[in-house]
Amino acid sequence: MSTAASTGYEARQLIRAGKHATQTSTLAPGYVQANLAILPSAQAADFLRFCSLNPKPCPLLASSDAGDWRLPTLGKDIDIRTDLPKYRIWRKGALEREVPDIKDYWRDDLVAFLLGCSFSFEDELLRAGLTLHHHERGCDVPVYRTSVPTTPAGPFSGPLVVSMRSFKPADAIRAIQITSRMPAVHGAPVHIGLPESIGIADIDKPDYGSAVPMEDGELPVFWACGVTPQAVVEAARLDFCITHAPAHMLVTDLRNSDFAVL
Template identity: 60%
Template structure:
């Protein structure tokens, strides 16, 4: 299925689940949507923490299309599920944003590690949450982000359990794709990055580490949502964990040798700049 056909299925309510394993070879994107007044500081936050927040595109205020990422994208309807935040609390899980859309909202699309999982599978490297039809578990670490304006918090990471030899090969493969998080940030002892219990992820997913495997952690595009929670904005939106925007970008555009098509900065209130 093409990404366009997949997005239309999402828009029509025919697909509402996690997007891991969908449209292999194409880039998937995390989302953060927030008021224009905070867009300048949020862009700076992403640029300061680009391992977790690799920018793919930024909309102009009020726009829900992202033409550099794909044909006929409607960001209000083309993601299987969204989380809505109000004053630092998650208040709703919805499947469309038409009813809550505002003219001052700016969309940030960020690269997602789901984009490279088919490469691991082709190498015979198992991806547990894809095998089991779910999403990767995500944990908030003890590693602080570099702050910008009201945005700070700690790095979030997604986890995939791998045999040691597979982990080494996965590092080699994923390091070529910095636009979708690139190589892992840690593997082995979870406590070294502040994770006390792999069985209790901060964002839901399949945490199934078996005998002979080590947990491998990639920087995660839920890091911005951790920052959004801490900023306590009056209104913000993120994708529901594991439920991404599937773009028309080919994965090879996320390789080190080719720049991704980040749009120019949105118009922002000068008072929001640092």
């Protein structure tokens, strides 16, 4: 079931009540959405350092105290255990299951990290009149593992993961201008054209998301992606951790416009 929401607070209430159980890209236009990683406090300091060393794929918006499911700096009455439509439970690097809430998995030693999401800059691209082909097709954005390494911290390391949107050259320039003003939600692209130069062998076969064909005369434009921290957490093979399911984000009370640097 999915229902319209005009604010971040309304979106979270719908999700908490089980009235929206699908991806959140179209919920509450104009409001910042966030990726989620929840780790035991024993690994929290290393993960925080990983985020600080890799700000493009891991732009940290907020983190919780150990055992605290509230994120008051991101919005009213947030409960991180219930306010995303779908969560992933990981044990020793393997996906155990997906669940609609994590109340049964919450522990006093867990720390929640909320990271900027490309849904925020996509909203600004759409407002500028640019076309996003995955929106036209009603599917997920294509996402790729690259050969570009992240800077490691403790057990966390791995390749940069990127999302791709294709544009005609003039629109690609406009997309760069818009997203470069939003460093808190991944900022400017990390690469344009020549996917093989960053280790992408076949652009028609993404590692995550959906394959979205490019139109004639378009360039592939690649942004650092919030799947990166999920991939490194998986590779770290922690005994236990929780992430959001792809495209199932926390919708905050913050406005995208608040993150635009003029």
